[in-house]
Amino acid sequence: MFETDAPLHLPEEVVGDAYTSSFGWETLTALVDVGSRMAGQTGERRGAEVVRDAFAEAGLSDPRIESFDVPGWWRGSSSLSVHEPHERHHEGQQDVLALPGSPAGEATGRVVDVGAGTYDDFAAHADALDGAIALASSRTPEESDRWIHRMEKYVSAADHGAAAFVFRNHVDGAVPPTGEVGYHQRPGPIPAVGVSKEVGTRLARYAERGAEATVAVDCRNEPTQSRNVVAEVGPETAEEVLVTAHVDAHDIADGANDNGAGSALVAEVGRLLAHDAVDLDTRVRLVTFGAEEIGLWGAYHTAETSDLDAIRGVINLDGACSSRSLRVGTNGFEALGELFAGVTDDLDAPLSTGDTIAPHGDQWAFVQEGVPAAMVSTTSESSGRGWGHTHADTLDKLDSRDFRAVAIQVAEGVLRLANGVVEPTHRSRAEMRDRIDEGYVQELKQGGRWPYGEDRTQTE
Incomplete structure (x- = not known):
């Protein structure tokens, strides 16, 4: 438990409420009990309705659902x-x-194990991949300077002429991983499946002896609609702070940590800030996005329909309840790191930070435009995604005590941001473009997601 004499901006009665209320955990429970919240499907709509009702119960202003088109x-x-x-x-x-994002289809071919599926791995097997089934691990090598996304491995397989792609989990007993491969270029060019580590390891062993296999996918790709949920708290001001998360989850599990917990935290943070005892100087907009898992569509919808110059900062919550130890990805906006360092110091709580500009998570839709935005998650001992993107991302993996502790830390941070304790500085699109590491430039271009035109060095 945090020290009670910490120099907080949240009043003691609000902190006490956070420690004793069941509101946030009940919201999370209602979300996971929806079942599948796959983007653009009935469950995502029901999840959005759960959040809207939670916003209303929390006393937030004008809870509403905004719809937009997605593939x-x-x-x-x-x-x-x-x-x-x-x-x-x-x-x-x-x-x-x-x-x-996979197309429907069937392909038969020899199995080529490309290991971790780095660019070098694919280059080393280039002569063998034409017409083959490419088998790649979800692992990123320790010597890599960044995480290698599954989409990169999928696109590399297709670019090298593979007829199908098999993505094998590297975590023992964690069952098959899922995850988008098409993004904004749906459907992708070749059938793609995920398999458990156990199936994948056996297949890799067979590949050493000349394996042949058939991959078959039955699926449907067609237009639909997704939904954001929006509400506000605080005074009507020209400037605003955004607190965000995504409500959608893959259809195979409850999406408890990824990202039901984040959506429930947005509602709980809004509830805490709506207390009469809280004095907000700047309006806070609470948004849960739809369709994050398939290409950040909800975040882009909000970014494209907002006055970005009026956004002081974005605090995006994703995978934020695996523990009570915060991790903040600042995307190079140092003031946001200083913000949470101050919060966790005052609360005698652990914090880890990173300043890499990373295109993963809803904050990216704002970061690419130069809006100060941070990804706030929690650290755990799990490897890779842990239980995320598998059947096992369920409520029993989380702890209500962690949820309450994270809610206090985030609410305190948002209050300090809204009240001007730190003043993050916006950057130009050109400056953001030039700050992105070459590895992520490669990933964004590989997946057709580079937002700055063909030439990194062009002027804007």
Whole structure:
């Protein structure tokens, strides 16, 4: 528990309420009990309604749902059949899952294991990949200077002529991983599936002996609508602070930590800031985005329909309840790191930070435009995504005590940001472009997500 004599801006009665209220945890429970909250589908709409009702119960102003168009994807059945050197057939979701954005289709070919699926790995196997089934691990090598996204591995496979892509989990017992491969270029060019580490390790062993396999994906790609949920708290001011998360989750699990917890935290932070005892100098807008998992569509919708110059800063919550130890990705906006360093120092709480400008998470839609925005998550001992993007991202992995502690830290940070304790500085698009590490430039261009035109050095 935090020290009670910490120099907080939140009044003691609000902190006490946060420690004793069940509101946030009940909101999270209601979200996971929706079941599938896949972008553009019925469950995501129901999840948005849960959040809207929570915003209303929290006393926030004008809770509302905003709809926008997205490219939808519906899962059918998938299978992986090994023909040589031993016959094995996998079709249950515990063994094989289609990756969203995959097209429907079937492909048979030799299996080529490209290891971790780095650019060098694909180059080393270039002569063998034409017409093959590319098998890549979800692991990123320790010597890599950044995380290698599954989409990069998928696009590399297609670019090298592979007929299908198999993405194998690197975590023992964590079942098949899912995750988008098409993003804003749906559907992708070749069928794609995820498999468990156990299935993938066996397939890699067979590949050493000349394996042949068939990948089959049944799915549906068609237009649909997603939804953001919006409300406000505080005075009517020209400037505003955004507190955000995404409500959608992959259809195979509850999406408890990724990202039901983030959406419930947005509602709880809004509730704490709506207390009569809280004095806000700047309006705070609370937004839960739809369609994050398939390309940040909800975040882009908000960024494109907002006065970006009027946004003091964005605090985006994603994967923020695996512990009570905050991690803040500042995207190079030092003031946001200083903000949370002050909060955690005063609360005698742990904090880790990173300043890499990373294009993963809803904050990216604002960061690319030069708006100060941070990704706020929590650290854990899990490898990679942990239980995220698998069947096992369920409520039992989380702890209500962690939820309450994180809610206090975030609410305190938002209050300080809204009241001018720090003043983050906006940057130009050109400056943001030039600050992005070459590795992420490569990823963004590889996936068709580079927002600055063809030439990194062009003037704007």
